[in-house]
Each structure stands twice: as structure tokens, then as C-alpha cells.
Amino acid sequence: MAGVRFVIVGAGLIGPRHAELVLEMPDCSLFAVVDRSANGPSVAARFGALHFNTVDEMFLYCDEYGVDYPDAAVVATPNHSHASVGIQLASKGIHLMVEKPLASTPEDCVALIEFCEKQGVILLVGHHRRFNPYIVAAKEHMAKVGTPVMIQGVWALKKCQEYFAEKEWRRSKYHGGGTLMINLIHDLDLLQYLLGPIQRVYAELLPKQRMPEAEDNHVDEGAALTLRFANGCCGSFVCSDNVTSPFNFEAGTGENPLIPHNQDMAGFYRIFGSHGTLSVPDFTLYHQNDVPEKDHSWWKPIQAERLDVVSSVAPVEESSGFMTPPPSFDAKEMLFPTGKSQLPRPFDLQMEHFVNLITGRESVSKCSGRDALSALLCIEAVMKSIETEQPQVVPTIV
Ligand SMILES: NC(=O)c1ccc[n+]([C@@H]2O[C@H](COP(=O)([O-])OP(=O)(O)OC[C@H]3O[C@@H](n4cnc5c(N)ncnc54)[C@H](O)[C@@H]3O)[C@@H](O)[C@H]2O)c1
Numbered sequence: 324m325a326g327v328r329f330v331i332v333g334a335g336l337i338g339p340r341h342a343e344l345v346l347e348m349p350d351c352s353l354f355a356v357v358d359r360s361a362n363g364p365s366v367a368a369r370f371g372a373l374h375f376n377t378v379d380e381m382f383l384y385c386d387e388y389g390v391d392y393p394d395a396a397v398v399a400t401p402n403h404s405h406a407s408v409g410i411q412l413a414s415k416g417i418h419l420m421v422e423k424p425l426a427s428t429p430e431d432c433v434a435l436i437e438f439c440e441k442q443g444v445i446l447l448v449g450h451h452r453r454f455n456p457y458i459v460a461a462k463e464h465m466a467k468v469g470t471p472v473m474i475q476g477v478w479a480l481k482k483c484q485e486y487f488a489e490k491e492w493r494r495s496k497y498h499g500g501g502t503l504m505i506n507l508i509h510d511l512d513l514l515q516y517l518l519g520p521i522q523r524v525y526a527e528l529l530p531k532q533r534m535p536e537a538e539d540n541h542v543d544e545g546a547a548l549t550l551r552f553a554n555g556c557c558g559s560f561v562c563s564d565n566v567t568s569p570f571n572f573e574a575g576t577g578e579n580p581l582i583p584h585n586q587d588m589a590g591f592y593r594i595f596g597s598h599g600t601l602s603v604p605d606f607t608l609y610h611q612n613d614v615p616e617k618d619h620s621w622w623k624p625i626q627a628e629r630l631d632v633v634s635s636v637a638p639v640e641e642s643s644g645f646m647t648p649p650p651s652f653d654a655k656e657m658l659f660p661t662g663k664s665q666l667p668r669p670f671d672l673q674m675e676h677f678v679n680l681i682t683g684r685e686s687v688s689k690c691s692g693r694d695a696l697s698a699l700l701c702i703e704a705v706m707k708s709i710e711t712e713q714p715q716v717v718p719t720i721v
Pocket residue numbers: 332333334335336337338357358359360362376377378398399400401402404408422423424449450451
């Protein structure tokens with residue numbers, strides 16, 4: 324075994340995807356898979372790694388046989404266990420990549436962040452969309468709008484019934500179900516990545532339409548938000564998982580091969596600034612740069628410039644418009660895509676970044692524990708606003 328030695332903790336849906344990526348990295352090896360479920364041994368065998376039922380069992384093995392502990396871990400267990408598993412691993416100096424959300428409560432997030440700092444271990448959180456080429460490009464182009472003043476965003480689609488039938492927690496708000504916790508957290512994380520911290524939110528819950536007769540289905544179907552960022556920029560965002568609409572991140576970027584890619588989509592995010600407006604994912608920049616700044620006004624034509632970075636990230640093999648819809652919902656396909664795409668894959672870039680942080684090739688985490696805590700606090704503020712019918716200040720993270 325050479326290079327950075329990994330353990331994957333949690334061999335469910337996403338853990339094996341990370342194991343695959345570790346083996347694809349040139350200077351990494353997979354030491355072990357930890358999972359006490361029936362899946363554990365077969366997943367470990369598939370990747371040629373040792374299997375342990377628990378993290379403690381792995382430590383005992385290392386102590387008994389004089390084997391070094393692994394250098395790095397991917398924590399891909401259910402949300403409520405991230406903090407305890409992460410603390411166990413960090414106590415032995417093991418660097419962590421923890422799947423999103425960092426934990427299920429802000430208190431657990433803080434405990435894990437502070438413990439990792441004390442131990443001097445790296446903590447990267449798996450908000451992988453930050454590595455999506457469309458978001459990388461959006462961040463690069465942000466300066467072209469001048470001072471951001473206002474934003475408008477949308478994430479809207481209709482989830483299928485199978486999605487809710489497949490896993491009980493998806494129908495239970497007490498176990499992290501509902502589109503605000505599952506989906507909106509991604510968009511608020513990305514908006515904060517692009518514009519800085521959200522300071523205040525006001526949210527109105529959308530009417531529920533799905534399975535109203537089912538007693539176990541108490542999860543939200545979305546909300547309409549008003550946002551104020553710490554830099555003064557304000558905006559609105561609507562989020563629904565029960566409307567017929569192509570206006571969402573996945574359809575606009577083609578990130579999830581199960582969701583038909585609409586290559587003609589414009590403006591799931593619009594960022595309006597003092598000098599222009601940037602529309603994502605089409606990367607149209609609306610501006611008046613052909614006339615002196617003193618003459619910018621409503622009397623002059625607006626130029627619509629297609630920023631060329633789009634052509635460098637867009638897949639070329641698909642025809643424009645909608646792809647053929649998939650025959651049925653299969654969560655595995657989402658994580659182990661078989662469809663061809665020429666886009667750099669966010670999960671690969673995220674793993675590469677983690678290894679670079681460990682080996683010192685990069686020094687600044689693209690998604691720190693505090694970034695992930697901040698996204699969770701925004702969602703908590705949204706929930707509280709719905710409950711109280713009042714705007715809520717998002718606590719500042721120091
Ligand atoms: N970034 C993404 O797009 C994305 C996608 C899917 C899941 N996730 C996140 O990944 C995590 C796992 O999700 P999943 O869908 O793979 O869950 P899952 O339920 O399919 O798998 C979790 C596995 O962890 C194991 N496990 C539970 N407690 C454990 C412990 N203490 N030690 C070792 N193993 C333990 C279980 O036996 C199970 O096999 C969640 O936090 C989820 O939010 C992220």
C-alpha cells in the first residue's frame with residue numbers, strides 16, 4: 324500500500340462510489356471498508372480492501388498487527404452518525420471527508436469542527452456541487468456583473484412516487500425528509516459560495532399536494548424565500564419538488580443523468596449587478612459595456628453576450644433540448660452514472676481536492692466544516708421562519 328491510505332465508513336448507496344474514486348486516484352489506496360450491515364464484506368471484497376464492522380474493530384486490528392492507521396476517511400454513514408464517527412476517526416489523526424450535511428444538528432457540526440481543529444486534521448464536507456463546472460464558471464464570471472445587488476433563483480421539479488416509497492426517511496420530516504432539507508440546502512450552499520453569507524431569510528411554505536391522505540407523509544414540498552446577504556445583496560428563491568418544471572440545477576447542468584438535461588435552459592440563477600446581469604446555466608451576460616459607464620441607462624440597448632466558458636464545459640454528444648426520459652427511478656444510476664458526458668465529474672474533482680489538501684498541493688478547503696454548518700443554519704432559519712411566520716436572522720459563524 325502506498326500514498327494516501329483510505330478507509331470508507333458506510334458502504335450503502337454513496338460509500339462505494341467514493342471507494343471507486345479512491346482507487347482511480349494515482350497516489351491513493353483503499354485500506355478498509357467499515358460497515359456492519361450485510362453489504363459491508365462484499366463491498367470491501369469488491370474493492371480488494373479489508374472489512375471491519377466498526378471503526379473500533381479497525382483500530383484494534385491496526386494495534387494488534389502493528390499496522391498504521393489509515394491517513395484519510397470518507398464518512399458516508401447516515402447524517403445523525405457523522406459527528407460521532409468523525410470524532411472517533413479524528414481522534415487518531417485521520418483526515419476526514421464527511422458527506423453532506425455535515426451533521427443533523429448545528430451542535431453536532433460545531434463539536435466535529437472544533438475537534439478536527441484541535442486534532443489538526445483536515446475536514447472537507449461533501450457539498451460536491453461546488454465542484455460542478457457550471458458553478459466553477461459562475462464563480463469565475465461573478466466579477467463581470469459589478470457589485471451584486473439582487474438575485475433570483477429557482478429549483479423546481481416533480482419527484483416521482485417511487486422516490487418516496489423507496490425509503491421511509493424521505494417521508495418523515497423527523498428523519499431529514501422534505502425538499503428544504505434535501506434539495507434547498509444545495510442551492511443555499513451554492514448561493515453562499517457565490518455571494519457570501521446569507522444574513523436573513525423569510526419563507527412561505529408552499530401548499531401540499533402529494534398524497535394528502537397518507538398519514539406518514541408530513542414532509543414539505545417547498546417554499547418561497549426572500550433572502551438578504553451580508554454584503555447587502557437581496558433576492559428571492561422558489562423551491563418545489565412537486566411542480567411540473569424543468570427549472571432546476573440538475574436539468575440545467577445535466578449533472579444527474581436520471582433527470583433529462585435541458586441544454587436550452589436559461590436562468591435558474593440570475594445575478595443582477597451594477598454593471599450587468601449573469602444568467603446561469605446559459606452564461607449569458609447582459610451588459611452595456613459598449614458605451615461609457617456614465618451612459619449606462621434604460622435608454623440604451625442591452626448586449627447579450629454568451630460567455631465562452633459554456634462551450635468548454637457543455638457535453639457535445641447530446642442533441643439540444645430534452646434527452647429521452649429514463650424508464651424508471653434508480654437512485655444507483657444517479658451515483659454510478661453510465662451515461663456518457665464530457666463534463667468533468669464533480670465527485671472526481673472533490674476527491675482530487677481532498678487528496679491535494681492532504682498532500683499539501685492545495686491549502687484552502689473548498690467546503691470547510693464552517694461552510695457546511697452555515698448551510699445547515701440557513702435551512703434551520705427557513706424552517707423557523709415558516710413556523711413563526713416571521714423573518715429570521717441566520718446566526719453568524721465565527
Ligand atoms: N453528495 C450527495 O449527492 C449525496 C448523495 C447520497 C447520499 N449522500 C449522503 O451520504 C450519506 C450516506 O447516504 P447513503 O444514501 O449512502 O446512505 P445508506 O443508508 O445507503 O448507507 C449508509 C451505510 O452506513 C452504514 N452505517 C451506519 N452507521 C454506521 C457506523 N456507525 N459505522 C459504519 N457504518 C455505518 C449502514 O449500515 C449503511 O450501509 C448521507 O449523509 C447522505 O446525506 C450524499
